[in-house]
Amino acid sequence: MQQFLNFINTLGRVMTRFFYATGDLAIFTTKAALACVQKPFYFKQLYDQLIEIGFYSLPVVALTTLFSGMVIAIQTYEAVSKFSAEGAVSMVVLVAVTRELAPVMAALMVAGRIGAAMAAEIGTMQVTEQIDALVTLNTNPFKYLIAPRIFAGILMMPILVLIGDVLGVCGGYMVGVYKMDFNATTYLINTWNYLKAMDIISGLTKAAVFGFIIALMGCYNGFRSKGGAQGVGQATTNAVVSASILILIFNYLLTEAFFNM
Amino acid sequence: MKNIQIELKNVHKAFGNKKVLNGVDLAIQKGESVVIIGGSGTGKSVTLKCILGLLKPDKGNITFNGQQIGMLFQGAALFDSLSVWENVSFAVLQQPGMTRAKAKKIAIEKLAEVGLKPEVADAYPADLSGGMKKRVGLARAIATKPDTLFFDEPTTGLDPIMSDVINDLIVNSVKKLGATALTITHDMTSAKKIADRIAMLYEGKIIWVGTVKELEKTDNPYVRQFVAGSSKGPIHMEVKAEG
Numbered sequence: 360m361q362q363f364l365n366f367i368n369t370l371g372r373v374m375t376r377f378f379y380a381t382g383d384l385a386i387f388t389t390k391a392a393l394a395c396v397q398k399p400f401y402f403k404q405l406y407d408q409l410i411e412i413g414f415y416s417l418p419v420v421a422l423t424t425l426f427s428g429m430v431i432a433i434q435t436y437e438a439v440s441k442f443s444a445e446g447a448v449s450m451v452v453l454v455a456v457t458r459e460l461a462p463v464m465a466a467l468m469v470a471g472r473i474g475a476a477m478a479a480e481i482g483t484m485q486v487t488e489q490i491d492a493l494v495t496l497n498t499n500p501f502k503y504l505i506a507p508r509i510f511a512g513i514l515m516m517p518i519l520v521l522i523g524d525v526l527g528v529c530g531g532y533m534v535g536v537y538k539m540d541f542n543a544t545t546y547l548i549n550t551w552n553y554l555k556a557m558d559i560i561s562g563l564t565k566a567a568v569f570g571f572i573i574a575l576m577g578c579y580n581g582f583r584s585k586g587g588a589q590g591v592g593q594a595t596t597n598a599v600v601s602a603s604i605l606i607l608i609f610n611y612l613l614t615e616a617f618f619n620m
Numbered sequence: 621m622k623n624i625q626i627e628l629k630n631v632h633k634a635f636g637n638k639k640v641l642n643g644v645d646l647a648i649q650k651g652e653s654v655v656i657i658g659g660s661g662t663g664k665s666v667t668l669k670c671i672l673g674l675l676k677p678d679k680g681n682i683t684f685n686g687q688q689i690g691m692l693f694q695g696a697a698l699f700d701s702l703s704v705w706e707n708v709s710f711a712v713l714q715q716p717g718m719t720r721a722k723a724k725k726i727a728i729e730k731l732a733e734v735g736l737k738p739e740v741a742d743a744y745p746a747d748l749s750g751g752m753k754k755r756v757g758l759a760r761a762i763a764t765k766p767d768t769l770f771f772d773e774p775t776t777g778l779d780p781i782m783s784d785v786i787n788d789l790i791v792n793s794v795k796k797l798g799a800t801a802l803t804i805t806h807d808m809t810s811a812k813k814i815a816d817r818i819a820m821l822y823e824g825k826i827i828w829v830g831t832v833k834e835l836e837k838t839d840n841p842y843v844r845q846f847v848a849g850s851s852k853g854p855i856h857m858e859v860k861a862e863g
């Protein structure tokens with residue numbers, strides 16, 4: 360009986376904490392969304408974030424998508440019979456890269472880079488009272504710090520993924536043409552014929568959602584950090600882990616929505 | 621009542637089960653300079669943050685009739701991604717029709733008022749000493765000519781001469797601009813110089829309020845012990861673990 364009561368007690372506490380955290384995140388998201396659509400807008404901050412997310416993430420995104428495309432080409436070649444390989448490889452590379460690999464790989468890389476940086480920067484501002492200072496200087500921290508980051512995340516991720524799409528397909532092409540001796544022109548023509556707008560659009564939509572998740576998790580965890588350097592470190596880890604998990608969950612949900620309805 | 625700028629009535633604030641403020645009552649007139657004294661960790665900064673709306677009191681009422689505030693944080697709280705002059709002119713830069721050149725000029729004037737050279741304007745907060753950061757924070761607080769000023773330990777970390785410059789600056793802001801000021805300090809020399817009235821915070825309440833003259837004559841044992849800086853008296857610092 361005592362054990363049962365203890366269990367109920369613990370369960371109650373865990374549930375309370377869970378609902379508190381969910382509610383807190385919901386309120387934070389609402390405030391952030393409102394800040395995105397209300398004046399004033401801080402264009403300098405937005406510009407800085409666009410550069411930070413879009414430009415400086417290019418190398419990592421380019422490398423991961425390129426190598427992903429190459430790996431998919433090799434695995435597909437192994438899997439299908441050598442006679443039908445020429446058509447299959449180009450198609451599988453195209454579909455895998457545009458629908459799944461480019462958005463997910465790019466988002467995970469950006470979550471590690473940008474989500475962590477946002478949480479660390481905003482977290483440091485929180486524990487050193489810089490966010491309080493913003494308020495005393497007539498500046499809404501949601502508009503000054505959070506809205507530009509969320510905007511930049513939503514705007515830049517699709518652009519990064521589009522570049523990732525091209526590089527992923529290039530990776531497949533390189534493996535196909537230089538390693539498997541496919542005809543270069545045939546490979547390109549096959550790719551072009553299989554290209555469907557829906558594949559690209561679904562990938563870019565995912566990218567925008569992932570960009571939102573990355574920025575939101577970075578800002579939220581940074582904003583809620585407390586207790587000095589250790590708290591900021593914790594916030595950084597939480598931002599990356601929670602963003603990565605949410606990216607994979609939402610990737611599944613969006614794939615269901617796009618291709619299984 | 622006369623012109624009240626700030627009024628706290630029965631303000632309570634706890635963090636978890638740790639009670640910090642336990643019914644704070646304090647009224648500050650327009651144009652008055654009030655200093656809050658009290659031991660470390662008694663909730664002085666928390667009181668200020670409640671007035672500023674940065675913390676929400678659990679109970680009680682706070683009235684604030686000011687228009688524009690200026691706040692110096694205990695740790696200066698400079699934006700480390702911005703240069704010194706951008707920090708000082710942060711609010712100024714957001715005024716309509718303000719150019720960066722004009723804002724920088726204003727920042728350099730404000731820096732001069734707190735005894736900093738124009739060269740500092742282009743430095744970044746990370747390059748400054750603790751006392752310099754404090755002065756930049758002070759320049760930022762007064763840059764918009766606010767009608768209500770809050771200073772959290774403005775002279776801590778400064779040498780005695782610079783402390784006196786800062787004291788004069790606070791006195792001037794109140795006298796010349798007619799601003800209302802609420803200052804927290806441990807520095808009794810500074811308190812006596814800038815205060816119209818001094819309030820002492822102890823165990824979550826304001827236990828004593830009076831002028832500097834009254835402070836010197838009071839027989840309140842808590843105030844006397846604090847002013848004398850003695851370890852003997854009714855205030856016991858928790859220097860060893862409880863139990």
Ligand SMILES: Nc1ncnc2c1ncn2[C@@H]1O[C@H](COP(=O)(O)OP(=O)(O)OP(=O)(O)O)[C@@H](O)[C@H]1O
Nearest residue numbers: 635640658659660661662663664665666667694806
């Ligand atoms: N955000 C917070 N969360 C939890 N506890 C807090 C928070 N802010 C302050 N406290 C606690 O409230 C108490 C009072 O803090 P406060 O900063 O007001 O002290 P203080 O009087 O300004 O001291 P000092 O002179 O050392 O600056 C401290 O025990 C502190 O630990």
Ligand SMILES: [Mg+2]
Nearest residue numbers: 664665694772
């Ligand atoms: Mg304090």
